[in-house]
Amino acid sequence: MNTKYSDLIDQTYYFPTEEFKVEGNELQFHGIDLMDLVREYGAPLKFTYLPKISENINKAKQWFAEALKKSDYKGSYNYCYCTKSSHFEHVLNEALKNDIHIETSSAVDIDIVENLKKKGKITDDTYVICNGFKRDTYISNIADLINEGHKNCIPIIDNYEEIDLLEEAIDDKFQIGIRIASEEEPKFEFYTSRLGIGYKNIVPFYNKQIRDNDQVELKMLHFFINTGIRDTAYYWNELLKCLKVYINLKRICPTLDSLNIGGGFPVKNSLAFDYDYKYMVEEIVNQIKIACDEAEVEVPNIFTEFGSFTVGESGGAIYEILYQKQQNDREKWNMINSSFITTLPDTWAISKKFVMLPVNRWGDEYERVLLGGLTCDSDDYYNSEQHTNAIYLPKYKKEKPLYIGFFNTGAYQDTIGGFGGLQHCLIPQPKQLLINRDENGELEVKLYSEQQEPEDFLKILGYNN
Known part of the structure:
Protein backbone atom coordinates (compact mmCIF):
# COMPACT_ATOMS: atom_id res chain seq x y z
CA MET A 1 0.00 0.00 0.00
CA ASN A 2 1.38 3.43 -1.02
CA THR A 3 1.06 5.62 2.05
CA LYS A 4 4.10 7.90 1.79
CA TYR A 5 3.68 11.58 0.92
CA SER A 6 5.97 11.06 -2.06
CA ASP A 7 3.57 8.33 -3.31
CA LEU A 8 0.67 10.78 -3.13
CA ILE A 9 2.48 13.34 -5.26
CA ASP A 10 3.69 10.73 -7.78
CA GLN A 11 0.14 9.39 -8.17
CA THR A 12 -1.43 12.83 -8.53
CA TYR A 13 0.99 14.92 -10.61
CA TYR A 14 3.80 14.74 -13.11
CA PHE A 15 6.72 15.04 -10.73
CA PRO A 16 9.51 16.17 -10.51
CA THR A 17 8.98 19.46 -12.34
CA GLU A 18 11.35 22.08 -13.75
CA GLU A 19 11.28 23.83 -10.35
CA PHE A 20 10.96 20.98 -7.87
CA LYS A 21 12.69 17.72 -7.12
CA VAL A 22 13.26 15.64 -3.99
CA GLU A 23 16.64 14.47 -2.74
CA GLY A 24 16.78 12.28 0.38
CA ASN A 25 13.14 13.03 1.29
CA GLU A 26 13.86 16.78 1.24
CA LEU A 27 12.53 19.28 -1.30
CA GLN A 28 14.72 21.29 -3.66
CA PHE A 29 13.53 24.41 -5.49
CA HIS A 30 15.56 25.33 -8.60
CA GLY A 31 18.41 23.32 -7.14
CA ILE A 32 18.26 25.11 -3.78
CA ASP A 33 18.39 22.73 -0.81
CA LEU A 34 15.60 24.31 1.25
CA MET A 35 16.41 22.39 4.41
CA ASP A 36 19.93 23.79 4.26
CA LEU A 37 18.36 27.26 4.41
CA VAL A 38 16.25 26.20 7.39
CA ARG A 39 19.23 24.69 9.19
CA GLU A 40 21.27 27.88 8.73
CA TYR A 41 18.64 30.61 9.04
CA GLY A 42 15.72 28.96 10.83
CA ALA A 43 12.04 29.40 10.08
CA PRO A 44 9.89 31.27 9.34
CA LEU A 45 11.80 32.79 6.47
CA LYS A 46 11.07 34.27 3.05
CA PHE A 47 13.36 34.24 0.04
CA THR A 48 13.71 35.65 -3.46
CA TYR A 49 15.48 33.56 -6.12
CA LEU A 50 16.62 36.35 -8.44
CA PRO A 51 17.56 34.32 -11.57
CA LYS A 52 13.90 33.32 -12.03
CA ILE A 53 13.06 36.96 -12.79
CA SER A 54 15.40 37.09 -15.79
CA GLU A 55 14.29 33.64 -16.87
CA ASN A 56 10.62 34.63 -17.11
CA ILE A 57 11.36 37.93 -18.84
CA ASN A 58 13.35 36.17 -21.54
CA LYS A 59 10.71 33.47 -21.95
CA ALA A 60 8.10 36.11 -22.74
CA LYS A 61 10.42 38.02 -25.06
CA GLN A 62 11.15 34.80 -26.94
CA TRP A 63 7.43 33.92 -27.26
CA PHE A 64 6.68 37.33 -28.73
CA ALA A 65 9.72 37.27 -31.03
CA GLU A 66 8.63 33.92 -32.43
CA ALA A 67 5.00 35.05 -32.79
CA LEU A 68 5.97 38.24 -34.62
CA LYS A 69 8.16 36.27 -37.01
CA LYS A 70 5.49 33.62 -37.58
CA SER A 71 2.85 36.23 -38.45
CA ASP A 72 5.25 38.42 -40.43
CA GLY A 307 4.30 42.32 -13.06
CA SER A 308 3.26 39.12 -11.29
CA PHE A 309 4.62 37.04 -14.16
CA THR A 310 7.98 38.81 -13.88
CA VAL A 311 8.59 38.43 -10.17
CA GLY A 312 5.94 36.07 -8.77
CA GLU A 313 7.71 32.77 -9.40
CA SER A 314 10.93 34.01 -7.77
CA GLY A 315 9.49 34.12 -4.24
CA GLY A 316 8.92 31.58 -1.49
CA ALA A 317 8.16 31.28 2.22
CA ILE A 318 9.03 28.48 4.64
CA TYR A 319 7.25 27.82 7.95
CA GLU A 320 7.55 25.27 10.72
CA ILE A 321 4.52 23.33 11.95
CA LEU A 322 4.49 24.18 15.65
CA TYR A 323 1.62 22.08 16.90
CA GLN A 324 -1.42 20.08 15.83
CA LYS A 325 -4.88 20.74 17.28
CA GLN A 326 -7.60 18.09 16.92
CA GLN A 327 -10.71 20.29 17.05
CA ASN A 328 -13.29 17.58 16.31
CA ASP A 329 -13.41 14.06 14.91
CA ARG A 330 -12.63 15.30 11.38
CA GLU A 331 -10.52 18.45 11.55
CA LYS A 332 -6.85 18.56 12.43
CA TRP A 333 -5.27 21.99 12.52
CA ASN A 334 -1.54 22.27 11.84
CA MET A 335 -0.42 25.58 13.33
CA ILE A 336 2.43 27.40 11.54
CA ASN A 337 4.94 29.60 13.37
CA SER A 338 3.78 32.74 11.57
CA SER A 339 0.63 34.26 10.08
CA PHE A 340 -0.91 33.92 6.64
CA ILE A 341 -2.63 37.29 6.96
CA THR A 342 0.67 39.11 7.46
CA THR A 343 3.13 37.11 5.33
CA LEU A 344 0.86 35.92 2.49
CA PRO A 345 -1.98 38.47 2.65
CA ASP A 346 -3.51 37.46 -0.69
CA THR A 347 -4.48 34.10 0.80
CA TRP A 348 -6.71 36.02 3.19
CA ALA A 349 -7.80 38.98 1.07
CA ILE A 350 -8.64 37.33 -2.27
CA SER A 351 -8.39 33.60 -1.43
CA LYS A 352 -5.35 33.26 -3.65
CA LYS A 353 -3.68 29.87 -3.93
CA PHE A 354 0.05 29.22 -4.03
CA VAL A 355 2.05 26.06 -4.60
CA MET A 356 2.33 24.48 -1.13
CA LEU A 357 4.61 21.50 -0.42
CA PRO A 358 6.40 20.02 2.59
CA VAL A 359 10.10 20.82 2.68
CA ASN A 360 11.10 17.61 4.50
CA ARG A 361 9.79 14.15 5.49
CA TRP A 362 8.59 13.16 1.99
CA GLY A 363 9.10 9.51 2.93
CA ASP A 364 6.60 9.67 5.83
CA GLU A 365 2.91 8.74 5.88
CA TYR A 366 0.52 11.58 5.16
CA GLU A 367 -2.73 12.90 6.62
CA ARG A 368 -5.40 15.44 5.74
CA VAL A 369 -5.08 18.72 7.68
CA LEU A 370 -5.99 22.39 7.78
CA LEU A 371 -3.35 25.08 8.18
CA GLY A 372 -3.74 27.84 10.74
CA GLY A 373 -1.76 30.98 11.51
CA LEU A 374 -0.78 32.45 14.86
CA THR A 375 -3.08 35.46 15.00
CA CYS A 376 -6.28 35.44 17.03
CA ASP A 377 -8.28 35.92 13.83
CA SER A 378 -10.60 33.26 12.45
CA ASP A 379 -9.58 34.18 8.90
CA ASP A 380 -5.92 33.36 9.48
CA TYR A 381 -5.92 29.99 7.74
CA TYR A 382 -5.08 28.37 4.43
CA ASN A 383 -7.34 25.84 2.72
CA SER A 384 -5.74 24.81 -0.53
CA GLU A 385 -7.44 23.46 -3.63
CA GLN A 386 -4.21 21.83 -4.69
CA HIS A 387 -5.17 18.35 -3.49
CA THR A 388 -8.87 18.28 -4.45
CA ASN A 389 -10.14 20.79 -1.86
CA ALA A 390 -7.91 19.43 0.88
CA ILE A 391 -4.38 19.71 2.23
CA TYR A 392 -2.30 16.57 2.73
CA LEU A 393 0.99 16.70 4.59
CA PRO A 394 3.30 14.21 6.31
CA LYS A 395 1.78 13.21 9.65
CA TYR A 396 2.50 15.55 12.51
CA LYS A 397 4.99 14.14 15.00
CA LYS A 398 6.25 16.32 17.80
CA GLU A 399 9.64 14.65 17.82
CA LYS A 400 10.09 15.08 14.02
CA PRO A 401 9.79 18.76 13.04
CA LEU A 402 7.88 19.39 9.80
CA TYR A 403 8.58 22.37 7.55
CA ILE A 404 6.34 23.50 4.72
CA GLY A 405 6.98 25.85 1.82
CA PHE A 406 4.77 28.21 -0.18
CA PHE A 407 6.15 29.00 -3.60
CA ASN A 408 5.65 31.60 -6.36
CA THR A 409 4.80 34.21 -3.74
CA GLY A 410 7.06 36.98 -5.06
CA ALA A 411 4.42 39.44 -6.29
CA TYR A 412 2.62 41.91 -4.00
CA GLN A 413 2.88 39.95 -0.73
CA ASP A 414 5.59 42.08 0.92
CA THR A 415 4.12 45.46 -0.01
CA ILE A 416 0.52 44.50 0.80
CA GLY A 417 1.75 42.93 4.03
CA GLY A 418 3.52 46.16 4.98
CA PHE A 419 7.18 45.17 4.82
CA GLY A 420 9.06 46.67 7.75
CA GLY A 421 5.93 47.98 9.46
CA LEU A 422 3.17 46.87 11.80
CA GLN A 423 1.81 43.36 11.39
CA HIS A 424 -1.57 42.01 12.48
CA CYS A 425 -1.44 40.93 16.14
CA LEU A 426 2.21 42.10 16.00
CA ILE A 427 3.36 38.77 14.58
CA PRO A 428 6.99 39.39 13.53
CA GLN A 429 7.84 39.68 9.88
CA PRO A 430 10.14 36.76 8.90
CA LYS A 431 13.75 37.19 7.92
CA GLN A 432 14.27 37.63 4.19
CA LEU A 433 16.94 36.02 2.01
CA LEU A 434 18.17 36.95 -1.46
CA ILE A 435 19.42 34.00 -3.51
CA ASN A 436 21.47 34.42 -6.67
CA ARG A 437 24.03 32.50 -8.71
CA ASP A 438 27.54 33.62 -9.58
CA GLU A 439 29.13 33.34 -13.03
CA ASN A 440 29.91 29.68 -12.32
CA GLY A 441 26.35 28.85 -11.37
CA GLU A 442 27.13 28.53 -7.66
CA LEU A 443 24.46 29.66 -5.21
CA GLU A 444 24.95 32.90 -3.31
CA VAL A 445 22.69 33.47 -0.31
CA LYS A 446 22.46 36.88 1.37
CA LEU A 447 20.46 37.82 4.46
CA TYR A 448 18.45 40.86 3.31
CA SER A 449 16.58 41.60 6.55
CA GLU A 450 16.33 40.09 10.01
CA GLN A 451 13.10 39.00 11.63
CA GLN A 452 11.33 41.92 13.31
CA GLU A 453 12.03 42.42 17.00
CA PRO A 454 9.62 43.69 19.69
CA GLU A 455 11.59 46.94 19.78
CA ASP A 456 10.71 47.57 16.11
CA PHE A 457 6.99 47.43 16.87
CA LEU A 458 7.28 49.51 20.04
CA LYS A 459 9.10 52.26 18.19
CA ILE A 460 6.46 52.42 15.45
CA LEU A 461 3.71 52.46 18.07
CA GLY A 462 5.29 55.35 19.94
CA TYR A 463 6.39 53.54 23.09
CA ASN A 464 10.12 53.98 22.55
CA ASN A 465 10.18 57.50 21.05
Missing part, protein backbone atom coordinates in the same frame (compact mmCIF):
# COMPACT_ATOMS: atom_id res chain seq x y z
CA TYR A 73 4.30 41.19 -38.02
CA LYS A 74 5.95 44.52 -38.85
CA GLY A 75 5.67 46.15 -35.43
CA SER A 76 8.03 45.76 -32.47
CA TYR A 77 7.54 44.22 -29.02
CA ASN A 78 8.41 46.02 -25.77
CA TYR A 79 8.47 44.30 -22.38
CA CYS A 80 7.61 46.55 -19.42
CA TYR A 81 7.87 45.58 -15.76
CA CYS A 82 4.92 46.63 -13.61
CA THR A 83 6.76 47.97 -10.56
CA LYS A 84 3.83 47.74 -8.12
CA SER A 85 4.27 43.95 -8.08
CA SER A 86 7.52 44.45 -6.16
CA HIS A 87 9.36 47.75 -5.81
CA PHE A 88 12.52 46.34 -4.19
CA GLU A 89 15.80 47.50 -5.69
CA HIS A 90 17.14 43.96 -6.02
CA VAL A 91 14.07 43.07 -8.12
CA LEU A 92 14.44 46.10 -10.41
CA ASN A 93 18.20 45.54 -10.74
CA GLU A 94 17.64 41.96 -11.87
CA ALA A 95 14.78 42.83 -14.22
CA LEU A 96 16.65 45.71 -15.87
CA LYS A 97 19.51 43.42 -16.87
CA ASN A 98 17.23 42.25 -19.69
CA ASP A 99 16.63 45.35 -21.85
CA ILE A 100 13.13 46.09 -20.58
CA HIS A 101 11.02 49.13 -19.76
CA ILE A 102 9.09 50.37 -16.71
CA GLU A 103 5.40 50.84 -15.88
CA THR A 104 4.54 53.03 -12.90
CA SER A 105 1.39 53.61 -10.87
CA SER A 106 2.11 56.35 -8.34
CA ALA A 107 4.25 59.40 -7.57
CA VAL A 108 6.95 57.53 -5.62
CA ASP A 109 7.49 55.25 -8.62
CA ILE A 110 8.93 58.28 -10.43
CA ASP A 111 11.34 58.86 -7.54
CA ILE A 112 12.48 55.26 -8.03
CA VAL A 113 12.92 55.92 -11.77
CA GLU A 114 15.06 58.99 -11.01
CA ASN A 115 17.18 56.91 -8.62
CA LEU A 116 17.65 54.19 -11.23
CA LYS A 117 18.66 56.79 -13.83
CA LYS A 118 21.31 58.27 -11.53
CA LYS A 119 22.76 54.78 -11.07
CA GLY A 120 22.78 54.12 -14.82
CA LYS A 121 20.23 51.30 -14.62
CA ILE A 122 17.92 53.01 -17.12
CA THR A 123 18.40 55.79 -19.70
CA ASP A 124 16.29 58.33 -21.56
CA ASP A 125 15.62 55.58 -24.11
CA THR A 126 13.81 53.50 -21.49
CA TYR A 127 10.04 53.79 -21.79
CA VAL A 128 8.36 54.85 -18.55
CA ILE A 129 4.64 54.16 -18.91
CA CYS A 130 2.75 56.09 -16.22
CA ASN A 131 -0.59 54.55 -15.26
CA GLY A 132 -2.94 55.34 -12.41
CA PHE A 133 -5.12 58.25 -11.34
CA LYS A 134 -2.85 61.29 -11.38
CA ARG A 135 -2.94 64.32 -9.16
CA ASP A 136 -0.52 66.82 -7.64
CA THR A 137 2.75 65.06 -6.80
CA TYR A 138 2.38 62.34 -9.46
CA ILE A 139 1.69 64.95 -12.15
CA SER A 140 4.60 67.08 -10.90
CA ASN A 141 7.02 64.14 -10.87
CA ILE A 142 6.01 63.05 -14.38
CA ALA A 143 6.48 66.62 -15.61
CA ASP A 144 9.91 66.89 -13.99
CA LEU A 145 11.01 63.66 -15.67
CA ILE A 146 9.85 64.84 -19.10
CA ASN A 147 11.24 68.37 -18.63
CA GLU A 148 14.62 66.81 -17.78
CA GLY A 149 14.65 65.23 -21.24
CA HIS A 150 13.05 61.83 -20.69
CA LYS A 151 10.85 62.00 -23.80
CA ASN A 152 10.00 58.30 -23.56
CA CYS A 153 7.99 58.97 -20.41
CA ILE A 154 4.40 58.38 -21.53
CA PRO A 155 1.60 59.30 -19.12
CA ILE A 156 -1.48 57.18 -19.78
CA ILE A 157 -4.57 59.37 -19.53
CA ASP A 158 -7.04 57.99 -16.99
CA ASN A 159 -9.59 60.85 -16.92
CA TYR A 160 -10.53 63.95 -18.88
CA GLU A 161 -8.70 66.47 -16.63
CA GLU A 162 -5.25 64.93 -16.76
CA ILE A 163 -4.22 66.46 -20.08
CA ASP A 164 -4.83 69.99 -18.76
CA LEU A 165 -2.87 69.24 -15.58
CA LEU A 166 0.05 67.82 -17.57
CA GLU A 167 0.05 70.72 -20.04
CA GLU A 168 0.40 73.22 -17.22
CA ALA A 169 3.40 71.38 -15.75
CA ILE A 170 5.29 70.25 -18.89
CA ASP A 171 7.34 72.83 -20.84
CA ASP A 172 7.41 71.33 -24.34
CA LYS A 173 5.57 68.84 -26.50
CA PHE A 174 4.97 65.44 -24.91
CA GLN A 175 3.50 62.04 -25.78
CA ILE A 176 0.53 60.41 -24.09
CA GLY A 177 -1.50 57.23 -24.13
CA ILE A 178 -5.18 56.69 -23.39
CA ARG A 179 -6.41 53.88 -21.18
CA ILE A 180 -9.59 52.08 -22.23
CA ALA A 181 -12.12 51.50 -19.44
CA SER A 182 -12.81 47.85 -20.25
CA GLU A 183 -16.02 46.11 -19.37
CA GLU A 184 -15.64 43.67 -16.49
CA GLU A 185 -16.75 40.05 -16.43
CA PRO A 186 -20.45 39.52 -15.61
CA LYS A 187 -19.61 38.08 -12.18
CA PHE A 188 -18.01 41.36 -11.09
CA GLU A 189 -19.83 43.69 -8.71
CA PHE A 190 -19.55 46.54 -11.24
CA TYR A 191 -19.93 46.71 -14.98
CA THR A 192 -17.08 48.93 -16.19
CA SER A 193 -13.56 49.42 -14.85
CA ARG A 194 -13.10 52.60 -12.80
CA LEU A 195 -9.78 53.06 -14.67
CA GLY A 196 -9.58 54.80 -18.02
CA ILE A 197 -12.09 56.20 -20.49
CA GLY A 198 -15.02 54.32 -22.00
CA TYR A 199 -14.78 52.72 -25.44
CA LYS A 200 -17.37 55.03 -27.02
CA ASN A 201 -15.84 58.18 -25.56
CA ILE A 202 -12.25 57.80 -26.70
CA VAL A 203 -12.55 59.07 -30.29
CA PRO A 204 -14.67 62.08 -29.22
CA PHE A 205 -12.16 62.77 -26.44
CA TYR A 206 -9.31 62.69 -28.95
CA ASN A 207 -11.14 65.04 -31.32
CA LYS A 208 -11.97 67.50 -28.55
CA GLN A 209 -8.75 67.66 -26.51
CA ILE A 210 -5.88 66.18 -28.50
CA ARG A 211 -6.34 66.45 -32.26
CA ASP A 212 -5.67 70.17 -32.56
CA ASN A 213 -3.44 70.42 -29.49
CA ASP A 214 0.10 71.24 -30.63
CA GLN A 215 1.63 70.31 -27.27
CA VAL A 216 0.19 66.79 -27.01
CA GLU A 217 0.87 63.79 -29.25
CA LEU A 218 -1.13 60.59 -28.88
CA LYS A 219 1.19 57.59 -29.17
CA MET A 220 -0.42 54.71 -27.31
CA LEU A 221 -3.75 53.03 -26.63
CA HIS A 222 -3.77 51.08 -23.37
CA PHE A 223 -5.91 47.99 -22.82
CA PHE A 224 -6.04 45.86 -19.69
CA ILE A 225 -8.39 43.16 -18.40
CA ASN A 226 -8.56 42.74 -14.64
CA THR A 227 -8.86 38.94 -14.83
CA GLY A 228 -5.73 38.68 -16.96
CA ILE A 229 -4.84 37.19 -20.32
CA ARG A 230 -6.90 34.01 -20.54
CA ASP A 231 -8.32 31.91 -23.34
CA THR A 232 -11.93 32.90 -22.76
CA ALA A 233 -14.69 34.34 -24.94
CA TYR A 234 -14.73 37.36 -22.63
CA TYR A 235 -11.02 38.15 -23.17
CA TRP A 236 -11.11 37.77 -26.95
CA ASN A 237 -14.30 39.86 -27.18
CA GLU A 238 -12.73 42.70 -25.18
CA LEU A 239 -9.55 42.54 -27.26
CA LEU A 240 -11.54 42.83 -30.49
CA LYS A 241 -13.44 45.82 -29.10
CA CYS A 242 -10.12 47.40 -28.21
CA LEU A 243 -8.80 46.80 -31.73
CA LYS A 244 -11.84 48.53 -33.21
CA VAL A 245 -11.04 51.60 -31.11
CA TYR A 246 -7.37 51.43 -32.15
CA ILE A 247 -8.32 51.22 -35.85
CA ASN A 248 -10.78 54.13 -35.62
CA LEU A 249 -8.18 56.25 -33.82
CA LYS A 250 -5.35 55.29 -36.17
CA ARG A 251 -7.36 56.46 -39.17
CA ILE A 252 -7.53 59.99 -37.78
CA CYS A 253 -4.34 60.03 -35.68
CA PRO A 254 -1.14 59.21 -37.61
CA THR A 255 1.04 59.53 -34.48
CA LEU A 256 -0.72 56.59 -32.79
CA ASP A 257 1.65 53.66 -33.28
CA SER A 258 1.49 51.54 -30.11
CA LEU A 259 -0.97 49.21 -28.39
CA ASN A 260 -0.35 48.35 -24.75
CA ILE A 261 -2.17 45.12 -23.85
CA GLY A 262 -1.25 45.45 -20.17
CA GLY A 263 -0.35 42.50 -18.01
CA GLY A 264 -2.12 39.42 -16.82
CA PHE A 265 0.02 36.40 -17.58
CA PRO A 266 -0.81 33.92 -14.79
CA VAL A 267 1.66 32.55 -12.26
CA LYS A 268 1.80 28.84 -11.47
CA ASN A 269 -0.37 28.18 -8.42
CA SER A 270 -0.40 24.38 -8.40
CA LEU A 271 1.60 21.40 -9.58
CA ALA A 272 -1.34 20.80 -11.92
CA PHE A 273 -1.04 24.28 -13.47
CA ASP A 274 -1.64 24.23 -17.23
CA TYR A 275 -1.42 27.35 -19.39
CA ASP A 276 -0.21 27.57 -22.97
CA TYR A 277 1.69 30.86 -22.96
CA LYS A 278 3.08 30.36 -26.46
CA TYR A 279 -0.36 29.78 -27.95
CA MET A 280 -1.83 32.84 -26.23
CA VAL A 281 0.97 35.10 -27.48
CA GLU A 282 0.65 33.78 -31.03
CA GLU A 283 -3.12 34.23 -31.01
CA ILE A 284 -2.96 37.78 -29.61
CA VAL A 285 -0.41 38.81 -32.26
CA ASN A 286 -2.47 37.07 -34.93
CA GLN A 287 -5.72 38.78 -33.90
CA ILE A 288 -4.08 42.20 -33.92
CA LYS A 289 -2.59 41.62 -37.37
CA ILE A 290 -5.81 40.25 -38.86
CA ALA A 291 -7.87 43.20 -37.57
CA CYS A 292 -5.37 45.79 -38.82
CA ASP A 293 -4.85 44.10 -42.20
CA GLU A 294 -8.59 43.94 -42.80
CA ALA A 295 -8.92 47.63 -41.91
CA GLU A 296 -5.83 48.50 -43.99
CA VAL A 297 -4.03 50.28 -41.16
CA GLU A 298 -0.49 49.73 -39.92
CA VAL A 299 -0.10 47.24 -37.08
CA PRO A 300 0.88 48.82 -33.75
CA ASN A 301 4.03 48.26 -31.76
CA ILE A 302 3.02 45.96 -28.90
CA PHE A 303 3.73 46.76 -25.26
CA THR A 304 3.05 44.52 -22.27
CA GLU A 305 3.23 45.27 -18.55
CA PHE A 306 3.97 41.98 -16.81
